[in-house]
Amino acid sequence: MSLSGLIGFPVSHSLSPAIHEYWMEKYQIEGAYKLFTTPPARLRQTILHMRKKGVVGVNITVPHKQNVVEYLDGLDDQAMRIGAVNTILNKNGKFIGSNTDAYGFISNLQRSVSDLNPYLKKVVILGAGGATRAAIVGLQDIGSMHITLVNRTEATAKEMAAHFGVNFAPWGDRETVLNDASLLINTTSLGMTGKPSLELDINHLPTVAIVHDIVYAPLQTSLLRDAAQRGNIVVDGLGMLLFQAQKAFELWHGILPEVTDELRSIVLAKKDALSETIQPGKTA
């Protein structure tokens, strides 16, 4: 019986059990994916508990993605480069921190267009948070050379841009930088249910550009609606959640599970059922 799960605070809203349970059933893996509600002061005990239980691995979410590092035995390359852990793999008793968010982010984009290359010419990313770091690593891994970060707090964007060797622009320039952009990505929480809306006029953006919002609650953000109306290719954020889970499942169970339309429908139904509760709204 292989035990896995999610450690975070809060976690009761999570869609991850629905995803992993669907695959465990489909691939006949006897196991369970459990939610471990863990306030920051209890993180150490929860990790110890996971070791005692002999889990195959666990996912890590807010607010532990960075703090968990001190309780692990090592980090893989992705976790090191992103600077955060979203998945732990139990490798013969050693807890190794990994990060499948960059994979999830890129796989979601790749599913929407057969060839991403033409869209990597000039990438504009709104935001400079944890999700942005995963997006940058994913984009750089597939050869994106020209990335511009645009963030409300300029100092944060500047620091992140220097770290990853990308450009940054002031928040006030967020419309003019769209002029020759080929891919626009929102990694801020703006537009998420319960958050302020994203004030952005995308009329400067070429209509051949892809517009991707990593927010998935709501699934159709006003950014995506505006973009679709003018003919841009749009990519919503639910796929990132599904694909980061795909990679975690592979790490734990040795099978790369399929992200199917059926799975997407099941997760969307679950999301609607949970809509009364607070939801995270994006993979971060």
Ligand code: ATR
């Ligand atoms: P995550 O780790 O989920 O990516 P985060 O670190 O909380 O999330 O980052 C949220 C992002 O949304 C940040 O880029 C934040 O900008 P600041 O660095 O200026 O805080 C951005 N954001 C949140 N609220 C915003 C607002 N009202 N206007 C503009 N940007 C906002």
